[in-house]
Amino acid sequence: MPVQLKTLIPLFAVFIILFLVARHFLIPDSFGKYGHYRADAIDEIAALPINYAGKAVCVDCHDVEGEKLASDMHATLNCELCHGPNAKHADDYEIKEFLIKDGSREFCGRCHSLNPARKIEVISQIDIKEHHPEKEKCIDCHNPHAVTELTE
Amino acid sequence: MNSTRRNFIKKSAALAGTILATSALEPFTAIIFAAGEPDDPTKPWYGIGIDIEKCIGCGMCAKACKLENNVSQEPFYFRSWVEQYTIKNDGTIHVESPNGGIDGFKQTVPEEEIYKTFFVPKMCNHCAKSPCTQVCPVGATFESPEGIALVDEKYCMGCSYCIQACPYGCRYLHPEKKTADKCTLCYHRITKGLEPACMEICPTHARIYGDLNDSEGELYKFLKEHNCQVLKPHLNTGSKLSYNGLSSEVR
Amino acid sequence: MEHLYDILKHVDGYIYPNEIALQWGILIVLYPYITGLVAGAFILASLERVFKVKVLRPTYHLALLTALAFLLVAGLPLISHLGHPTRAYEILMTPHFSSAMAIFGFVYLWYLMAVLLLEIWFDYRRDIVIWSQQSTGIKRILYKILTLGVTDISPKALEWDEKLGYIITVIGVPSAFLLHGYVGFIFGSIKANPWWSTVMMPVIFLLSAMVSGIALVMFMYMVISRIRKVKIDMPALDEIGKFLFLVLILDFTLESLDQVHRIYEAEESFEILHLLVTGKLTYTLLIFQGLMGTVIPLLILGFFRISLPKEKIRKPLYFLASSLVLFGVFFMRWNVVIGGQLFSKSFLGFTSFKLGMVGLEGFWMALFWMILPFLILSFLLWLLPPWKKQLE
Numbered sequence: 154m155p156v157q158l159k160t161l162i163p164l165f166a167v168f169i170i171l172f173l174v175a176r177h178f179l180i181p182d183s184f185g186k187y188g189h190y191r192a193d194a195i196d197e198i199a200a201l202p203i204n205y206a207g208k209a210v211c212v213d214c215h216d217v218e219g220e221k222l223a224s225d226m227h228a229t230l231n232c233e234l235c236h237g238p239n240a241k242h243a244d245d246y247e248i249k250e251f252l253i254k255d256g257s258r259e260f261c262g263r264c265h266s267l268n269p270a271r272k273i274e275v276i277s278q279i280d281i282k283e284h285h286p287e288k289e290k291c292i293d294c295h296n297p298h299a300v301t302e303l304t305e
Numbered sequence: 306m307n308s309t310r311r312n313f314i315k316k317s318a319a320l321a322g323t324i325l326a327t328s329a330l331e332p333f334t335a336i337i338f339a340a341g342e343p344d345d346p347t348k349p350w351y352g353i354g355i356d357i358e359k360c361i362g363c364g365m366c367a368k369a370c371k372l373e374n375n376v377s378q379e380p381f382y383f384r385s386w387v388e389q390y391t392i393k394n395d396g397t398i399h400v401e402s403p404n405g406g407i408d409g410f411k412q413t414v415p416e417e418e419i420y421k422t423f424f425v426p427k428m429c430n431h432c433a434k435s436p437c438t439q440v441c442p443v444g445a446t447f448e449s450p451e452g453i454a455l456v457d458e459k460y461c462m463g464c465s466y467c468i469q470a471c472p473y474g475c476r477y478l479h480p481e482k483k484t485a486d487k488c489t490l491c492y493h494r495i496t497k498g499l500e501p502a503c504m505e506i507c508p509t510h511a512r513i514y515g516d517l518n519d520s521e522g523e524l525y526k527f528l529k530e531h532n533c534q535v536l537k538p539h540l541n542t543g544s545k546l547s548y549n550g551l552s553s554e555v556r
Numbered sequence: 557m558e559h560l561y562d563i564l565k566h567v568d569g570y571i572y573p574n575e576i577a578l579q580w581g582i583l584i585v586l587y588p589y590i591t592g593l594v595a596g597a598f599i600l601a602s603l604e605r606v607f608k609v610k611v612l613r614p615t616y617h618l619a620l621l622t623a624l625a626f627l628l629v630a631g632l633p634l635i636s637h638l639g640h641p642t643r644a645y646e647i648l649m650t651p652h653f654s655s656a657m658a659i660f661g662f663v664y665l666w667y668l669m670a671v672l673l674l675e676i677w678f679d680y681r682r683d684i685v686i687w688s689q690q691s692t693g694i695k696r697i698l699y700k701i702l703t704l705g706v707t708d709i710s711p712k713a714l715e716w717d718e719k720l721g722y723i724i725t726v727i728g729v730p731s732a733f734l735l736h737g738y739v740g741f742i743f744g745s746i747k748a749n750p751w752w753s754t755v756m757m758p759v760i761f762l763l764s765a766m767v768s769g770i771a772l773v774m775f776m777y778m779v780i781s782r783i784r785k786v787k788i789d790m791p792a793l794d795e796i797g798k799f800l801f802l803v804l805i806l807d808f809t810l811e812s813l814d815q816v817h818r819i820y821e822a823e824e825s826f827e828i829l830h831l832l833v834t835g836k837l838t839y840t841l842l843i844f845q846g847l848m849g850t851v852i853p854l855l856i857l858g859f860f861r862i863s864l865p866k867e868k869i870r871k872p873l874y875f876l877a878s879s880l881v882l883f884g885v886f887f888m889r890w891n892v893v894i895g896g897q898l899f900s901k902s903f904l905g906f907t908s909f910k911l912g913m914v915g916l917e918g919f920w921m922a923l924f925w926m927i928l929p930f931l932i933l934s935f936l937l938w939l940l941p942p943w944k945k946q947l948e
Binding site (some may be wrong): 367369372380381383384386388398399400402405436439440441442443445446452454460461462464465466468469470472473474475476477478480482484524540556 | 574575579638640649652656748752850897901902948
C-alpha cells in the first residue's frame with residue numbers, strides 16, 4: 154500500500170466515525186417516526202392556543218342573545234364574527250379587551266355595502282351612505298341579533 | 306421458414322405475451338388529480354372546499370386567521386387572503402387584494418366598465434403531492450398523516466426554498482421567527498373538534514373542510530354536487546382545495 | 557419592515573400578498589457565482605492534467621489554488637442568508653433527499669475534502685516536505701502539519717503522488733460538474749416558477765460556470781504575473797482564450813436556445829416574462845449579460861481565431877474580455893435569481909427589488925464575500941507558491 158494511503162485512509166475513517174457520532178447526538182429523537190420530519194412537531198402544533206371560542210361556547214352563557222339570534226336572519230352567523238375572538242373571555246369572564254361592540258355603517262358595511270361582486274341572492278346590500286342619512290349608526294334602527302325588528 | 310423470420314416471430318410473440326401478462330397485473334388507472342389516502346386508514350384525509358358563488362368579500366376569514374394564529378398584522382404576511390377579480394368590458398383583468406382583503410373591499414373599478422367581478426378566497430391548498438414539502442432540504446416541512454402541510458418551526462432553518470416552490474403564494478418567512486410559516490388548516494383547532502377559524506367565521510358558509518374519504522361528510526357531497534376546479538391543475542400538485550364556480554381567469 | 561412599505565408603493569399590477577418581499581437576494585446570487593468560478597477553474601486545471609493540454613501548465617497550480625480559495629468562501633454567503641444559520645448543520649444530519657438543496661452539504665464536503673484538498677496535497681506534497689525542512693518559524697510549523705506525517709519523498713512515493721493525483725483529478729471532473737450542476741437543478745426543478753423551470757437550467761449554469769472559471773484564471777494569471785513582474789506565457793494565454801471562446805459559444809447557443817424555445821412556444825407565462833425581460837431586466841440582461849458579458853467578448857476572442865494581432869494588443873484585449881465575461885456571468889446569476897422573483901406567480905404583476913448598502917444582505921457585505929477569496933488566495937500563494945516548486 155502506498156505510504157500516502159496508509160495515512161489518508163485512517164484519517165478519513167476518523168472523520169467518518171466522528172460524523173456518525175455527531176449524527177447520533179444531533180438528530181432529534183422523534184425524527185423519522187411518521188416520515189422525514191420530527192414527529193413531536195405535530196403535537197406541538199396541536200397544542201397551540203385557541204383564540205376563537207366558537208358559537209357553542211358563547212351561547213352556553215349568553216343563551217338569551219343566542220335564542221334571539223336564532224329567530225332571525227343572522228341566525229347562521231357566529232357571534233365572534235362581529236364581537237371578535239373571545240376564547241380568553243370564555244375562560245375568564247373579566248377579560249374583555251378583545252370584545253368588539255360596533256354597529257357603525259363602516260362595520261356593517263363590510264358585508265352589506267353595495268358591491269357588484271356580491272350576489273344579491275346571497276346577501277342583502279344597501280348604499281351605506283345614502284340609506285337613512287339622518288341616523289348615525291345601523292344599530293340605531295336595526296337590532297343585530299334580530300335584524301328585521303326595527304326600532305323606530 | 307428461414308431463421309430471421311422465425312426469430313422475428315418469436316421475439317414479437319414474447320413481447321406481445323409480456324404486455325398482455327403485465328396488463329393483467331394492474332389495470333391502467335389515470336390518477337390525474339388529488340387521489341390519495343392517509344397511510345393510516347383510521348385517520349381522516351383532509352380537503353377543503355370553497356364556494357365562490359357564496360363569497361361576499363367581507364374579508365373576515367383573512368382577519369380571523371391572523372387573529373387566531375397570532376400572525377403579524379403588517380400587510381406582508383398572509384396565511385389566507387381574499388382577492389377581487391374584475392374583468393372589464395375591454396377584456397383586461399384587474400385583481401386586487403388590499404391588505405389581503407382584511408379590511409373588506411371598496412369598489413375601485415367604475416361600474417360601467419365592469420363585465421364581471423367576483424371574490425376569490427385563497428389559502429394553502431394542502432396539496433397531496435405538495436412541491437413545497439418536496440423541496441425542504443432538512444425535513445422541517447411535511448405532510449401530516451392527515452394530509453395537512455405543516456412547518457416544524459423548531460427545525461426550520463429559514464432557507465426559503467419552500468416559499469419559492471409553492472405555486473400559489475401561500476408561504477412567507479415569519480418576520481420574527483425567521484422560519485417558514487403558512488396555513489395549518491388550524492390544526493390546533495381541528496384536532497379538538499373545532500373548525501378552522503376562517504371557516505368558523507365565514508358568514509355565508511363559503512369555506513368548508515372535511516374528510517375526503519367520508520362519504521357522509523359535507524365536503525364529499527360538496528364535491529359531488531358542484532363542478533369544482535383546482536388552481537393550476539397543469540402543475541399536478543394534487544391540490545386538495547376545490548373551488549366551485551372558479552372562473553378561467555383565476556390564477 | 558420600512559423597506560417593505562416602500563416596495564408596496566412600487567408594486568406594478570397584482571402580486572400575491574406574500575410575494576412582496578424577495579426571499580433570495582444578492583447572497584443567493586453570489587453562491588452560484590462563486591461555485592461556478594470554482595468549477596470552471598478546476599475544469600481548466602483538469603484540462604492540463606487529464607486531457608494533457610500541456611501548454612496550460614503555467615496556469616495549472618494557480619487554477620487549483622484559486623478554486624480552493626473560492627470554495628472555502630462559497631458556503632458562507634449561503635449560511636449567513638439563512639433565517640437560522642446555527643441550524644445549517646441539519647442539512648448534513650437529516651438531508652431530505654427529494655430536495656436538490658439537500659445535496660449541498662455532502663457535495664460540498666466531498667468536493668472540498670476528497671477532491672480539491674487531496675489533489676493539491678498530492679501535487680504539493682514533495683515541496684511541502686522539502687519546505688518543512690528548509691523553512692523556520694510559523695511557516696515551518698504549517699508545513700509540518702500539512703505533510704500529515706507522510707514525509708517519504710523517495711521516487712516510489714512520488715510516483716504514487718502522481719498516480720493518486722491523476723485518479724483524483726479524473727474523479728474531480730464529474731464532481732465539479734455535480735457541485736455546480738445541482739445548483740442549476742435547484743432552480744430548474746421549481747415548476748412553480750416558469751423563469752426557472754427549464755430542463756436547460758443545470759446545463760446553462762454549468763456552462764456559464766465554466767466560462768466564468770476560465771475567465772477568472774485568465775484574469776488572475778495576468779494580474780499575478782503583473783504583480784510579480786514576470787513575463788506572461790503567451791501560448792498558455794492564447795490557449796485559455798481558445799477554450800474560453802469555445803465554451804462561450806456553447807453557453808451562448810444554449811441560453812439563446814432556451815429563450816427562443818420560450819418565445820416560440822409562448823406558454824401561459826410568456827407575456828409576463830416578456831415584460832420582465834424588456835422592462836425590469838433590460839439593463840441587467842440585455843446590456844450587462846448579453847451585450848457586454850457575451851457578445852463583445854465573443855467578438856474579441858472570435859477575431860483572434862481568424863487573425864492573431866501583436867502581443868501588445870492581445871494582452872489588454874484578453875484582460876478586457878475576461879473582465880467582461882466575469883461581469884456578465886455575475887449578471888446571469890442576478891437575472892436568474894432576482895429576475896425569477898420579480899414577477900408574480902399570478903402572472904399579473906411585478907414587485908420591486910432594491911439592493912441595500914448595509915446589513916447582512918447589503919452591497920458591502922456582498923463585496924466582502926467577493927474580496928475574501930482573494931485574501932485567502934494571497935495567503936495560499938504565500939504558503940504554496942507555484943513558482944517556487946521544485947523543477948520536475
